[in-house]
Amino acid sequence: MGAYILRRLLGMIxxxxxxxxxxxxxxxxxxxxAIDGMLNPRIQNIDQLKQxxxxxxxxxxxxxxxxxxxxxxxxxxxWGYSFSQHVPxxxxxxxxxVNTLLLAAMAEVFILIIGVPLGIYQSRNPxxxxxxxxxxxxxxxxxxxxxxxxxxxxxxxxxxxxIFPSQNAVGTGPDAGTLMDHIYHALLPALSVALTxxxxxxxxxxxSMLDVAxxxxxxxxxxxxxxxxxxxxxxxxxxxxxxxxxxFGFDIGGLIGGAVIVENLFAYQGMGYVTLQAxxxxxYNVIMATTLLIAIxxxxxxxxxxxxxxxxxxxxxxx
Amino acid sequence: xxxxLAIEDLRTYFINKDVQVRAVDGIDLTVYPRQIVCIVGExxxxxxxxxxxxxxxxxxPRGQIVSGKIKFAGKDLVQLTEQQxxxxxxxxxxxxxxxxxxxLNPVLRVGEQITEVLIRHRKIGKREAMxxxxxMLRVVGVPRADEIVSEYPHQLSGGMRQRVMIAxxxxxxxxxxxxxxxxxxxxxxxxxxxxxxxxxxRDDFGTAIILITHDLGVVAEMADHVVVMYAGQVVESVGxxxxxxxxxxxxxxxxxxxIPSLDDEAEKLYSIPGTVPDAREFPVGCRFADRCPLVxxxxxxxxxELREIRPGHLVRCGLV
Ligand SMILES: Nc1ncnc2c1ncn2[C@@H]1O[C@H](COP(=O)(O)OP(=O)(O)OP(=O)(O)O)[C@@H](O)[C@H]1O
Ligand SMILES: [Mg+2]
Numbered sequence: 001m002g003a004y005i006l007r008r009l010l011g012m013i014x015x016x017x018x019x020x021x022x023x024x025x026x027x028x029x030x031x032x033x034a035i036d037g038m039l040n041p042r043i044q045n046i047d048q049l050k051q052x053x054x055x056x057x058x059x060x061x062x063x064x065x066x067x068x069x070x071x072x073x074x075x076x077x078x079w080g081y082s083f084s085q086h087v088p089x090x091x092x093x094x095x096x097x098v099n100t101l102l103l104a105a106m107a108e109v110f111i112l113i114i115g116v117p118l119g120i121y122q123s124r125n126p127x128x129x130x131x132x133x134x135x136x137x138x139x140x141x142x143x144x145x146x147x148x149x150x151x152x153x154x155x156x157x158x159x160x161x162x163i164f165p166s167q168n169a170v171g172t173g174p175d176a177g178t179l180m181d182h183i184y185h186a187l188l189p190a191l192s193v194a195l196t197x198x199x200x201x202x203x204x205x206x207x208s209m210l211d212v213a214x215x216x217x218x219x220x221x222x223x224x225x226x227x228x229x230x231x232x233x234x235x236x237x238x239x240x241x242x243x244x245x246x247x248f249g250f251d252i253g254g255l256i257g258g259a260v261i262v263e264n265l266f267a268y269q270g271m272g273y274v275t276l277q278a279x280x281x282x283x284y285n286v287i288m289a290t291t292l293l294i295a296i297x298x299x300x301x302x303x304x305x306x307x308x309x310x311x312x313x314x315x316x317x318x319x
Numbered sequence: 320x321x322x323x324l325a326i327e328d329l330r331t332y333f334i335n336k337d338v339q340v341r342a343v344d345g346i347d348l349t350v351y352p353r354q355i356v357c358i359v360g361e362x363x364x365x366x367x368x369x370x371x372x373x374x375x376x377x378x379x380p381r382g383q384i385v386s387g388k389i390k391f392a393g394k395d396l397v398q399l400t401e402q403q404x405x406x407x408x409x410x411x412x413x414x415x416x417x418x419x420x421x422x423l424n425p426v427l428r429v430g431e432q433i434t435e436v437l438i439r440h441r442k443i444g445k446r447e448a449m450x451x452x453x454x455m456l457r458v459v460g461v462p463r464a465d466e467i468v469s470e471y472p473h474q475l476s477g478g479m480r481q482r483v484m485i486a487x488x489x490x491x492x493x494x495x496x497x498x499x500x501x502x503x504x505x506x507x508x509x510x511x512x513x514x515x516x517x518x519x520x521r522d523d524f525g526t527a528i529i530l531i532t533h534d535l536g537v538v539a540e541m542a543d544h545v546v547v548m549y550a551g552q553v554v555e556s557v558g559x560x561x562x563x564x565x566x567x568x569x570x571x572x573x574x575x576x577x578i579p580s581l582d583d584e585a586e587k588l589y590s591i592p593g594t595v596p597d598a599r600e601f602p603v604g605c606r607f608a609d610r611c612p613l614v615x616x617x618x619x620x621x622x623x624e625l626r627e628i629r630p631g632h633l634v635r636c637g638l639v
Pocket of ligand 2 (some may be wrong): 367
């Protein structure tokens with residue numbers, strides 16, 4: 001397994017390389033550039049100034065040279081400066097990554113404690129009153145985009161009943177920056193993301209459990225005299241969770257990319273928020289760094305999914 | 320001798336709104352201790368539903384035992400609560416299935432799948448149960464039994480898996496073993512070994528066996544008594560020797576004629592013409608009438624009764 005993981009990690013390098021080339025080209029193909037947006041158009045001799053700034057930032061060199069320079073610096077740990085915020089890129093990304101990881105972790109926890117148990121409970125008594133009601137509610141939640149859920153959450157729990165903050169990832173009070181403060185700020189965004197996903201997960205879990213409940217080995221378990229609860233715990237649950245756990249691994253990767261819309265809705269300074277800001281100001285260095293991190297997140301998520309798959313299903317072996 | 324199992328007029332239907340599939344439609348069946356009873360019949364005649372009815376494992380909620388008695392060891396299984404029934408399953412009556420691959424849980428080790436039966440019915444600890452599981456695997460001829468217990472089903476061959484199923488079924492020393500086409504999924508040499516093993520189980524442990532098959536070769540090999548089913552009913556019930564010597568029901572004769580034999584390889588393989596009637600709407604008269612070479616108009620008027628033509632030889636045909 002160790003060798004497999006190493007092989008997979010090494011395999012990511014060419015993929016990440018390709019991604020940076022692609023994003024780099026895409027970024028520079030867009031009209032305008034970082035310098036133009038930074039300057040007040042009423043400055044005298046603005047064209048001269050722009051020319052000067054381009055030169056000192058290396059933006060007048062051929063594109064491939066710019067890329068090679070960026071790559072060399074990046075590998076050496078020099079991620080450059082943010083054009084729009086005038087601080088090192090690391091200082092922009094560091095806190096954003098922490099915020100996003102917290103948001104992702106909280107959202108995943110909500111999904112796990114809402115979606116999965118709900119799906120299991122539905123599957124225990126399918127087509128009953130509770131199951132049917134839950135299925136309808138799920139379908140509704142599933143069809144509402146999660147930013148609408150976010151807007152409702154803000155309206156109800158931040159404005160009508162001002163319990164939670166409607167924006168920012170950290171507060172301003174005396175406990176600003178503590179873990180509790182972070183969690184408090186991440187709660188509404190996390191719930192907004194999790195509610196829709198929970199609906200998906202409960203549907204998925206319910207379907208998976210019902211599918212396993214129909215399999216031959218479940219009948220064998222009953223034929224052995226095991227009682228309903230035992231059959232469920234030892235046979236149905238263990239098998240029914242396999243696709244859920246795998247899906248969960250994939251979703252971890254997705255959430256590291258940041259829930260772009262929800263983060264922006266809540267002005268929550270995570271990866272999605274920072275990426276969007278950087279894209280609108282053409283903040284090249286920030287965009288390069290965030291896309292790379294997001295790509296790493298997705299690839300690692302996929303790797304986690306594959307590893308989890310092998311952990312829960314003995315038929316899967318990587319060696 | 321007292322019968323071990325006596326099924327009386329069992330009816331198991333699948334009911335969906337106003338459609339009724341009469342999968343088992345008035346079966347009588349008796350199994351004596353140590354006896355091997357074979358149930359034969361074409362696909363869809365209700366063999367599996369009969370065995371699942373005995374286990375009370377008919378697929379819910381549509382499948383239901385609508386009437387009849389299943390007397391086993393002084394109890395009517397139809398009347399038992401789910402709780403009482405689960406005490407019998409795997410303990411006094413065990414069942415093995417056709418597909419040993421899908422019938423074993425892919426994510427549990429073989430040992431655990433066997434020990435859980437013991438732990439459920441025999442109030443013993445894990446370690447003791449594991450010792451007995453290994454012993455049982457040896458009894459059913461699994462090599463390296465002490466290693467196999469920590470392997471997963473996918474690591475075993477089809478024949479080994481079926482042996483594991485048999486070990487699992489036999490580990491609590493049941494009085495009755497029901498085997499629903501246990502060898503259909505196996506290749507021929509393995510088939511013979513598994514059948515041999517089941518016979519040995521009967522000889523060594525005194526377990527009675529209901530063996531479901533549509534292979535008359537298997538019947539000849541194994542059966543003490545044979546029950547021929549057609550369209551949810553018993554059409555002939557007789558000792559195995561008598562069945563092969565004097566089959567009486569035209570359907571049984573048809574089945575016999577469709578066995579390929581080595582002598583007449585030039586001839587085309589015989590098969591009974593026509594198809595089984597739809598279980599949602601059986602004809603009024605004899606259910607075999609449309610396919611019967613001897614059919615008379617009277618056959619279609621009244622359903623024939625299952626009658627004792629000779630001592631111990633029951634046939635459902637108005638013409639014999
Ligand atoms: N889940 C179900 N819902 C509705 N009808 C069913 C169901 N399962 C079986 N049946 C019907 O019940 C009848 C008997 O089926 P059964 O499985 O007992 O046949 P069988 O004799 O075991 O056939 P085979 O040799 O193919 O295993 C068939 O007509 C079948 O269509
Ligand atoms: Mg069957």
